[in-house]
Amino acid sequence: MIFEIFLLLIVVGSIVLVIMENRKPYISLFWVMLLVVLPGVGLVLYLLLGKDYRSRRVIKADELAQLDALRNQAVGDSIVEAPADDKYTKLASMMRSANDSPLFSGNQVRIFTDFTPLFQAMLDDIAAAKHFVHIQFYIVEDDEVGRQLSSLLIRKAQQGVDVRLIFDSWANLFVRDRYYDHMRQGGVKVQSFQKLLPSMLTREVNCRTHRKIVVIDGQVGYTGGMNIARRYRDGINHGNWRDTHIRLQGPAASQLEVSFLSDWRFCTKELLAQPRFFPPHAPSPHSSLAQIITSGPMDEWNTVMQGLVQAIAQSRRYLYLQTPYFIPTHPILLALRNAALAGVDVRLMIPSTADRGAVMLYASQSYFRDLLPAGVKIYMYNKGYLHAKTMVCDDDFVTIGSTNIDPRSLEQNFEVNAFLYDSELAIHQRNIFMDDLRECTLIDPAEWEQRPAWHKFRQSFSRMLTPIL
Secondary structure (H helix, E strand, O other), X not given: OHHHHHHHHHHHHHHHHHHHXXXXXXXXXXXXXXXXXXXXXXXXXXXXXXXXXXXXXXXXXXXXXXXHHHHHHHHHHHEEOOOOOHHHHHHHHHHHHHHOOXXXXXXXXXXXXXXXXXXXXXXXXXXXXXXXXXXXXXXXXXXXXXXXXXHHHHHHHHOOOEEEEEXXXXXXXXXXXXXXXXXXXXXXXXXXXXXXXXXXXXXXXXXXXXXXXXXXXXXXXXXXXXXXOXXXXXXXXXXXXXXXXXXXXXXXXXXXXXXXHHHXXXXXXXXXXXXXXXXXXXXXXXXXXXXXXXXXXXXOOOHHHHHHHHHHHHOOOEEEEEXXXXXXXXXXXXXXXXXXXXXXXXXXXXXXXXXXXXXXHHHHHOOHHHHHHHOOEEEEEXXXXXXXXXXXXXXXXXXXXXXXXXXXXXHHOEEEEEEEEOHHHHHHHHHXXXXXXXXXXXXXHHHHHOOOHHHHHHHHHHHHOHHHO
């Protein structure tokens, strides 16, 4: 009897907390109903998956200001107020205000769509490092790919290079400790993001770093969708792994460093606000304008999502979007529908197979009926698995990063995207998208409406689970 009363008090208290968070009504209602109908299970799921973390911060404002000041000294005159094209002035300004992310000129950007050349370029840059290498990945597996990286990192550490690595604890749950211990013994400073204990006993268990960041000597950076694992090289489901990543050389690498050091502060309580991590950038002949946009559950704003909505709203001719999971928030869904209804050529590409269970795939498909009537063209990628997270608009804007179009990425994970205001890069990404279309099946709206009732039910049922996916 005492236990039942105790459980009732906790459940009632949790319901009050859900209501007081003032979140989207349907999310609050979902958690309230779950807590009422299945109080024990609902309480565990809410503590693990449902808590709002926006009252906390990854790094204190004064500490971030120290990193920003060092970044500003390093980049000199590379910070610009707005793109030359007035079309994106509001977008760039909004990202700077909401995310403290300046717009940097003088960057050279290379787009990779295959893991092997990306990994080789990354290894070459790391091998050439003289001062420091900072690496953050969602997944770093103990396979031949992961061991190739760890061997190089140990060698560089033994040469006197300052090497640090952050990995997500839960994503690497089954990676043996000896893999990381071997790097630590070799001089690499290895840190897990949200240790399994005590995070599994706290409300922070659902905070994951999905970011992919590499910074070498403050001059070169990498970000995008790929992790360090064999499947990114060899593929899954008897097909290739189709992904997108970028190498960025120039002042914007300093903003990637700010992000890494902020997360290092969060993980270790150690603030590395030191000039050696922000070496000066020489004037560059390269012209790409770039902003590095981060978002996370402890930020005041859903910055990446807000930036995507703004970019979609500003598209005039075309908008091509690739994502492995399409479970859009209402603002994203509305923006895509509005663009298509306004005559913009909106195309969405998602994989035809799943990498972590069919529920995500079916939930994605449930949104087709929201987009097809508006004129959005939907393509299913058939050549292996599409994991790229890209959007390109009007031959003048492209974003590439770690953010999926789903609630976890847009509202719960720590993510990073590069916003690139560059015609040459946008055209290149548009051509990549068009090449990928050759491996896709276009969804016919009439045929889609005639799919079996069982398919409709499983898609709708999967969609019901999206608040906790």
